[in-house]
Amino acid sequence: VTPVLRLADGSETSLAPVTIQPEEVASVDINAAIAAAAASQLVGTYGSVALRFQAVSASALYAAMMIHNMGHAIAFHIDAMGESQDFQVGSREGIWWLPNDSASDYLILTNQGKNTLSLNLSLYDASGKQATQQVLLGPTETSRFSTRKLILASGLTGSYGGIKISTNTNAGALDSLHFLFDQTPGFSATLKMFDYDPNATLAERDYAHTGTWTLRAPMLALSTPDLALALPPGTTLQPQLFIRNTTAKTLTANLRFNWRNTTKTGAAPGPSLTLNPYETRRIDVAALQAGGTLPKDANWASVTLTTNGLPDELIAVAASYDQTLQYGAQTPFSDQLSFRWEGGMWQYDAYHDSIITAGNGGTKPTQSAFTIFYNQGTQRYDLEQTLQPDEQMWIDVGQLIREQVPDKNGKLLPPDLTNGSYEFRDLTNTGVGALYEGKVIYDNTYGHVAYGCAECCGYGETIPWYNPIGVPIYTAVADGVNALSSCTSTYDNVSSAFYNNWASANTAIATVDYYGNHTGVAQGSTTSQTQGSIASPKIRVCPLLLRVPSGGVNVQFPVPTKVLPVATQSQGAIICSNGQGWQRIVTNQLQDQFGRAYAHSGILMADILTFGSTNQLGLVPGTGSSPTDSNGDWSDLYSDCTSACPSTGQSVAQQTWTYNSLPLPHANTVVYKCTSITIDGY
């Protein structure tokens, strides 16, 4: 991976490349790298970062910028995001918030593409009153604005409202970041921005199949902080949500909470809202706690927001800070559920700890697997938990290390472990997945909590298990669907996402049932297909896109085709008068062209062995015959004995078979050695 720093004008400076092993987390100290690159032109400036890399897939790399100034309270964690070529018309949507009169803010716009972006930058007050200006952003350029100044200049008032940056071309090249800081109390906050794609459909983003678009924030810190955050005793947070309608139509929103403290968890309904066009509403969660909607001693809540709108027509930002703004935490809203999340860095040392969570956003119980990777990705620590709907798996990484908690295999994390990466997997749901996730890293010196996001995995190519699938007549053969994971570049079985949609092109030749079982009706060839929506690896989200895998179907009468060993009964060394060798008794099986047992008894199996040019043991063949049993099996004694043993030599024979004097098309390769005999590699 080669990090490239771009100045605001887009000019680039490459830093030293780093190689990252599978599941490894590598840190690049930008200050040190700039010094090493002797790039003094970068000092005291700003711009964007690009990461150029070669990997098996674009999803193989996860990256985040962690802006820390050691010895100061302010910290930002910024997830990297690539350019999306297929996102043309759309906008970035955000919320501005000025919590006091002294906080500074930056709205940063970056053009990742090669074409100039013509942008409309609109600001809204809480009621939806709008002020718009034009912004041109050249290729790879970065611009930064102060929303405080823009609001003052536009005549808008209030302490919060909306931001929209829209364009009619190359919307996927625009990235934006909005953050606040106030050096006096040591305050910093990131106000997450969202892509709004007017072409996005509910079906693409309704991961739990509820018919309603849903946003979740997994880790809202409530009024009474978790002791694990190590905030000063007596600190009271003021959790609040900002919810914004990004459209010109009225939208409704419904809130609910799943809270937890050190001993209990529970659910609580929240308020229902009607949001006017472009309106931004503040929800005082602290007041809900004070009013008894949520328990006063609850430490955390996951927030679920449902709407009658389409994806990203409603956005939300959460913030929980004390009155001084010195101590606080945030949690990002996202609609994404996934079968697999690949996380970035967690930290645990004298100054930091990390809490990571995954929740079940689906409607049925699911089995969640959590893995910590460490030692350059070579070691792993695994936990599993069954999660009811809305239930969360809650992992305090520091506690696992400090208290030496064994994983599901009894493994312990090294006591001196300080960082690594992580992963969540949904073991129950394939193709779509029901897990949402969250992570916070908190600084126990300054009481600052920064969140980070993991990367959802999606599927590329979808293919039938077999193409063509061979089906014996009058017999059912299971077929399914495999899909190529964008994160692992391996094929996963996603068949359940394609149930109830299988169809045969010619039911007079083959039929297909709900699960993909193909049954041969008449000898011949046809095709079959199914369809289903599974997570797809777009640059910025993993939407559910329709896939239609198809393949050929060949229906045939089963005929004996090959002999394969299906079990080894015994094997060992033998001695004969002129030497020594090896004997191996196997259960051989006569199989048809579909790889199934040709289960008929009394078929006479006879073979001929032909040794080829590789005959270092100087063997001559000796064969016999045997009848099959009702399973198509028989016990076969393979053996060699020669004066050439002991040695490392080998003799290779082709073993051709007849069944009831008729030839089989498949010949086995038998490798005879002094200490082993293998048949077709078995």
Place this chain on the structure above:
Amino acid sequence: MRPFLLVCWFLATQLSANATCNTSPDLSASVAAFRVQQASRIEALLRFGDENGLCFGIEEVDAALLTELADFDVKNSTVQATIKSILGPGHPITTEKHHGVIEVRPRSRRATSRNILDFVISKWEANRGELQLVSWLLRIQLATELNPQIKGFGGDARAGDTGDEVGPFNERNVPVRYLLDKIVAQSRGGSSWIVQVNWEELHDFTLFQNRSAWTIVEYEGQKANYAGLLNGIAAGLNQKTNADDKHPPGAAR
């Protein structure tokens, strides 16, 4: 009375299930009844041996003996007479007992020259092992003595009952037939050896450098399905061997 009869029936069943070769078979012993339906003559002989703890060495077979089905119903006879009845008047035989095995030979062949079963193995040693493996070791010993230039053998053969172990053997100057007798006599459930080449081929020693002259059939009780195996032997009898192609390099002719 009833308990006594039950015990007797149990013992008889147990003896039958664990039948081994009678080390001193009495050919004049009485046979109250023997009945088999739709079996070849060789299969009937194997079932007779299985039921009565008799092991056979069958020195000549033909396709008819191996495959033609008939019903057999013998009552109040002797072992010797039952064997002759099973093989039928078309196959007159003589019988000899060696090492607890009843060797069955065609009467008309007695005067002919010696065959491969008469070949004397000068020295044969084999560790205790599965019966079919020991049979294979004897086979390669025979081939090696027929052609000392053969370095070794590799092959596959029917494994049979992998729990049926015999040996060890350490024999000097013993004909093949008697070594086969000794092997089957030790079979835990009883067995018989059967030649699997026709009579003429049995006298062509060069064939047996890479081909087995016999097969050993282990008794498997009532559930046994010998027909498949015997059909295989019959099929082998019909395949004319191209001896020229099969002779290993340097083989004696």
